[in-house]
Amino acid sequence: MTATRLWQMEYNIARCRVVFSIAAILVVYIDPEEPLLSRWIPFSSGALTMDTRLLVVMVSHFVYSLTIYLALLGRAVLTPARAARTVWIDVLFAVTVATMTEGVTSPAYPFFAFAVVVGGLRGGLRQAMRITTVTLGFYFALLVISTRAGAEMYIMRPIYLGITGYLVGYLAQQRLELQEQMRELEVAEQRHRIGRELHDGYAQAMAGINLRLEGARRLLRTNAVAEAMTDLGELQDSVTREYDDLRRYARSLAGVEPTPAPGDDHQETQLRLRADVSGTVELVEHVLSIAREGIRNVRRHARARTATIDIRTEPTRVCIAIDDDGVGLDREATPWSITSRVKEVGGDIQMRADQGPGAHLLITLPQT
Secondary structure, three states: OOHHHHHHHHHHHHHHHHHHHHHHHHHHHHOOOOOHHHHOOOOOOOOOOOOHHHHHHHHHHHHHHHHHHHHHHOOOOOOHHHHHHHHHHHHHHHHHHHHHOOHHHOOHHHHHHHHHHHHHHHHHHHHHHHHHHHHHHHHHHHHHHOOOOOHHHHHHHHHHHHHHHHHHHHHHHHHHHHHHHHHHHHHHHHHHHHHHHHHHHHHHHHHHHHHHHHHHHHHHHOOOHHHHHHHHHHHHHHHHHHHHHHHHHHHHHOOOOOOOOOOOOOOOOEEEEEEEOOOOHHHHHHHHHHHHHHHHHHHHHHOOOEEEEEEEEOOOEEEEEEEEOOOOOHHHOOOHHHHHHHHHOOOEEEEOHHHOOOOEEEEEEEOO
């Protein structure tokens, strides 16, 4: 159970306890029966009468209920250990109220039932049965020491209490098991999403870096140092962007506020994709990978209002047009991640500077 849902459950329990405490004070005040302890200890009793000692107990329960409610209202966290203690405090109040009112017929029965239900909601079947067993022991003890005629009429109350405890515990256990299954499914989904992000994004980026480095090595073998240095500079810029993006992604997985990046506050880009592609499986896979890289570049760097990716198949080639109205490309250099894929299949990539502001790429891949 998430922290928010746990807090909501505890908040609702605390609110019900406050309402219940107020109602119990009124019931005990109206109740005309003699308390169970009046056989041995003088007690003030009767309709619209409450003994001072009983009043102290009822007011203490109200203060205890109100304290927990106000703490949760202030967004305090009730730890499982403290929550477990409140259940036994509820049981203790139930026993005290039962002995200080008229015993087995007192309004203490709802106190017992409240403790059983709350214990079941929090801890499932085992916790519910543990609390039910303890409360039944106290309740049967009250039956034994009560000598009032007609007390046998209330023998069904412990049975009702036991049935209630089992049913509540069973339903709560089903809820806990369902929540655990949902948590496992969420974890599996998160792992799948992370694996997909790493495979489709950063693993592909590493592959592109490797190809670009291999190209730089070939240039250095032919003594084309200036061209190689230009490629390495572009590669360094691209690695920096990938590093920043990977760091933001890792921070998001850790639940840490990501570091703002340029363009993060820009409005969401509206993308239009038109695709009509046919060819070998390998060719179509390259086309889709290039389109995906184009989308990633638009999302990360373009700061564009609109973008368009148009894919069409011609008899001897596949054409991919990527256009946006953003900031354009640095130094008029084509994106290395896309360039490496195009070169891998012997294609061609051109920048169309006559199309207005933004970035405009025309990519052609040969049909194989």
